[in-house]
Amino acid sequence: MFESEMVAVDFSKQLCIAKYNSSASPDSVFYQDLVLGDGQGVATGDVLEITFTGWLFQNGSLGQVFDSNVNKEQLLRLKLGSGKVIKDWEDAMIGMKRGGRQFLLIPPALAYWPLGEAEGIPPDSTLAFEVEVKWEKVRVSKELAETMVRISQIQQRLICLQKQGMDFHSQLNEALTELEGHSALVNLLHAQLAELEKLSDLKSRYQEVNLIGMQLEEKVAGLDVELAYHHVQIENLDKVRIKAKLQITQLQLEQLRHQKQEMDLHSQVTQALTESEGHSALVNRLHAQLVELQKSSDDIKSRYQEEQLIGKQLDEKPSALGTLLAEDEDEEEVSLKDRPPPTPLFDDDDDDNDDDDDLYLLG
Numbered sequence: 001m002f003e004s005e006m007v008a009v010d011f012s013k014q015l016c017i018a019k020y021n022s023s024a025s026p027d028s029v030f031y032q033d034l035v036l037g038d039g040q041g042v043a044t045g046d047v048l049e050i051t052f053t054g055w056l057f058q059n060g061s062l063g064q065v066f067d068s069n070v071n072k073e074q075l076l077r078l079k080l081g082s083g084k085v086i087k088d089w090e091d092a093m094i095g096m097k098r099g100g101r102q103f104l105l106i107p108p109a110l111a112y113w114p115l116g117e118a119e120g121i122p123p124d125s126t127l128a129f130e131v132e133v134k135w136e137k138v139r140v141s142k143e144l145a146e147t148m149v150r151i152s153q154i155q156q157r158l159i160c161l162q163k164q165g166m167d168f169h170s171q172l173n174e175a176l177t178e179l180e181g182h183s184a185l186v187n188l189l190h191a192q193l194a195e196l197e198k199l200s201d202l203k204s205r206y207q208e209v210n211l212i213g214m215q216l217e218e219k220v221a222g223l224d225v226e227l228a229y230h231h232v233q234i235e236n237l238d239k240v241r242i243k244a245k246l247q248i249t250q251l252q253l254e255q256l257r258h259q260k261q262e263m264d265l266h267s268q269v270t271q272a273l274t275e276s277e278g279h280s281a282l283v284n285r286l287h288a289q290l291v292e293l294q295k296s297s298d299d300i301k302s303r304y305q306e307e308q309l310i311g312k313q314l315d316e317k318p319s320a321l322g323t324l325l326a327e328d329e330d331e332e333e334v335s336l337k338d339r340p341p342p343t344p345l346f347d348d349d350d351d352d353n354d355d356d357d358d359l360y361l362l363g
Contacts, residue, residue, distance in 0.1 A: 048077070048078055098133055
């Protein structure tokens with residue numbers, strides 16, 4: 001996933017810084033493994049040799065380096081739990097392995113708050129450390145350590161007994177030489193010889209203890225082989241875990257990409273639905289207008305047909321009226337030619353004059 005180990009280390013540092021900055025009021029140590037290391041994790045009481053670099057954490061990022069032993073001959077040796085360094089720094093280192101690297105961010109309340117105890121550290125300062133375990137003391141189980149102490153004590157006692165036996169043999173030889181004629185002394189020497197025979201029993205017990213020691217050494221060798229096998233298994237598990245972490249990170253990135261694509265698709269669908277609703281409303285409005293236009297067109301067409309019929313009737317009516325008028329004029333002319341002069345019915349004036357007020361009988 002990463003181009004190099006340096007890029008992965010820088011990414012892990014930035015991840016830890018982002019977690020610290022996103023916390024409203026940090027009240028605990030934030031730490032991130034940069035390199036896992038090899039072997040068994042360290043525990044309280046182990047003696048370590050480490051390299052470290054300390055920064056002032058200012059304005060949400062790494063500031064000035066206030067202390068470091070990187071590229072120096074003298075490493076920092078400490079016993080976990082002894083209080084030689086900041087307590088929460090020691091607690092965060094529990095479980096680290098040889099060659100492992102870790103990045104820590106310690107808030108002021110857990111560092112040198114409220115007073116800066118180290119040179120170059122202002123009060124109320126957040127501190128950042130990068131730590132690497134260079135060496136760890138091999139731990140021996142408590143039972144095995146007690147057994148080895150007992151073997152050492154027994155060996156010391158056997159050496160003392162052997163020395164006493166040699167002294168008794170020397171004294172016996174001297175006594176036999178000087179007191180060969182004294183039977184009582186000889187009896188006494190025989191008694192001392194019996195004591196020396198008891199010492200031979202101690203010698204057999206020493207051989208038994210020595211055999212037990214050899215068996216314990218074989219057992220320790222077997223434990224060393226088993227421990228080496230477990231170390232190999234742990235290294236393989238670490239590799240599998242790193243690979244699993246990388247795969248999980250890739251899956252998380254893939255999930256983020258799919259979520260973004262889903263959000264984009266959802267936005268497009270929402271926009272399309274909005275446009276579709278607008279188009280549907282427009283289609284409904286145009287359909288209503290079309291219905292109204294069809295209805296108006298039908299009305300106008302019907303009115304046009306009526307007006308056309310009326311116009312046609314009006315066109316036919318003048319010609320019919322002209323024909324009727326012509327016929328009436330012809331009839332009137334004929335009737336006027338054939339009509340006799342009017343005959344008066346009576347004369348109001350009783351004279352012979354034909355005035356206008358006389359009544360006529362029209363033919």
